[in-house]
Amino acid sequence: MLIKSSSDIKESEITPESVYRDRRRFMGLALGAGALAAAPVAVAKPGFVTDSPVRQGPEWLSRRIAEAKASPDPVADELTPYEHVTSYNNFYEFGYDKSDPAKHSGSLKPHPWSVEIAGHAEKTGSVNLEDLLAKVTLQERVYRLRCVEAWSMVIPWVGFELGELLKQFKPTSRAKYVAFTTLMDKEQMPEQASRFSTIDWPYREGLRMDEAMHPLTILAVGLYGKVLPNQNGAPLRLVVPWKYGFKSIKSIVKIEFTEKEPATSWNVRAPNEYGFYANVNPNVDHPRWSQATERRLPSGLFSPNIIDTQMFNGYGDEVAQLYRGMDLRKQF
Numbered sequence: 160m161l162i163k164s165s166s167d168i169k170e171s172e173i174t175p176e177s178v179y180r181d182r183r184r185f186m187g188l189a190l191g192a193g194a195l196a197a198a199p200v201a202v203a204k205p206g207f208v209t210d211s212p213v214r215q216g217p218e219w220l221s222r223r224i225a226e227a228k229a230s231p232d233p234v235a236d237e238l239t240p241y242e243h244v245t246s247y248n249n250f251y252e253f254g255y256d257k258s259d260p261a262k263h264s265g266s267l268k269p270h271p272w273s274v275e276i277a278g279h280a281e282k283t284g285s286v287n288l289e290d291l292l293a294k295v296t297l298q299e300r301v302y303r304l305r306c307v308e309a310w311s312m313v314i315p316w317v318g319f320e321l322g323e324l325l326k327q328f329k330p331t332s333r334a335k336y337v338a339f340t341t342l343m344d345k346e347q348m349p350e351q352a353s354r355f356s357t358i359d360w361p362y363r364e365g366l367r368m369d370e371a372m373h374p375l376t377i378l379a380v381g382l383y384g385k386v387l388p389n390q391n392g393a394p395l396r397l398v399v400p401w402k403y404g405f406k407s408i409k410s411i412v413k414i415e416f417t418e419k420e421p422a423t424s425w426n427v428r429a430p431n432e433y434g435f436y437a438n439v440n441p442n443v444d445h446p447r448w449s450q451a452t453e454r455r456l457p458s459g460l461f462s463p464n465i466i467d468t469q470m471f472n473g474y475g476d477e478v479a480q481l482y483r484g485m486d487l488r489k490q491f
C-alpha cells in the first residue's frame with residue numbers, strides 16, 4: 160500500500176468519505192502506538208487529497224485544510240455521503256438541474272481568487288484568498304444544511320468563523336448588515352449569459368450584523384477534509400446552518416458592510432416566497448409546500464427518508480435570542 164502510486168489505488172479504497180471517517184477517528188482518539196500502527200496508510204499521508212477525482216485547489220490550500228482543527232462537538236446525525244454532497248447541488252449559475260453544477264462548473268476558475276471588502280469599515284480593499292486565510296483559524300464544522308425545497312444534508316465543512324474575518328476590517332457603527340456577492344463572469348458561469356435566467360445576476364445575499372458575527376456562521380473553503388469542489392461554491396462560500404440553504408451564497412467575490420438591509424437574490428425574485436431572514440421554521444410554510452418535514456439525503460425513491468424539520472434547523476439554543484421580539488411569521 161505504501162509503495163503504490165496514486166494511479167494504482169482504486170478509487171473505492173480511498174473514497175473521501177472513508178478516508179475522512181478514518182481521519183476523524185484518527186484525530187479524535189488519544190492513540191497508543193498499537194492504534195497508530197493500525198491506522199490506514201491513506202489516512203496518515205497528507206497527500207490523500209491528490210487522489211481525488213475532484214478538481215484540486217493549490218497545494219498551499221490543501222495543506223491548510225488538512226491541518227484544520229477537528230470538529231469539537233460530535234453531531235448525532237449521520238453524514239451525507241461525499242458523492243451526494245458533490246453531485247446534488249443548487250448553483251444556478253451552472254444550470255437548474257441538481258446534477259448541472261457538478262457537470263458544468265469546470266469552467267469556474269477559483270484560483271487565484273480575491274475578495275473585495277467594502278462599505279462601512281475602517282479598512283477596505285481587495286485581499287487575495289491566501290492572505291485572507293493566513294489570518295483565520297481553519298476548523299471543521301459538521302452542520303445540517305436545510306434547503307427551502309425541503310431536502311437536507313449533513314456536511315462536514317472546513318472553514319472559519321465569518322466574525323473572525325469581519326472584525327479585522329473594523330466595521331464602523333454604521334455597519335448594520337453585511338452583503339455578499341457571487342462572481343459575475345459569463346464565461347466562467349454560463350447561465351449568467353442566458354436570456355431565460357430567473358435570477359438577476361450576480362447572486363446576492365445578506366445577513367444582519369449580529370447574524371454575521373454569530374460563531375455558528377462560517378465561510379467554508381473545504382468539505383470532507385478536501386478543497387471545496389467548484390459545484391459547492393469554490394473557493395469561498397458562506398454557511399449559515401440555521402437558515403435555508405439559499406442564504407449560503409457561493410463563490411464570494413465581495414463582502415460589503417451596509418447601513419440598510421441589502422437586496423438579496425431570492426427575496427427580490429419572489430418576496431412572498433423567500434424572506435430576507437429565511438430562518439428554518441417548520442411552522443411557516445412556503446406558499447406552495449409545507450416546511451414541517453424534510454427529505455434527508457440520501458433518500459430512496461421508494462422508501463424516502465422523511466424527518467421532522469426542527470426550528471432554526473436544530474440550532475435554536477444558540478440562535479433563538481437573535482430574534483427575540485420579532486414576529487417570525489411576518490419576518491420570515
Ligand SMILES: Nc1nc2c(c(=O)[nH]1)N[C@H]1C(S)=C(S)[C@@H](COP(=O)(O)O)O[C@H]1N2
Nearest residue numbers: 248249250251306341362404405407408409
Ligand atoms: N451563487 C449561488 N449561491 C448559492 C446558490 C446559487 O444558485 N448560486 N444556491 C443556494 C441554495 S438554494 C442552496 S440549497 C445551497 C446549496 O449548497 P450545496 O450545493 O453546496 O449543497 O447553495 C446556495 N448558494
Ligand SMILES: [Mo]
Nearest residue numbers: 306307404405
Ligand atoms: Mo436551497
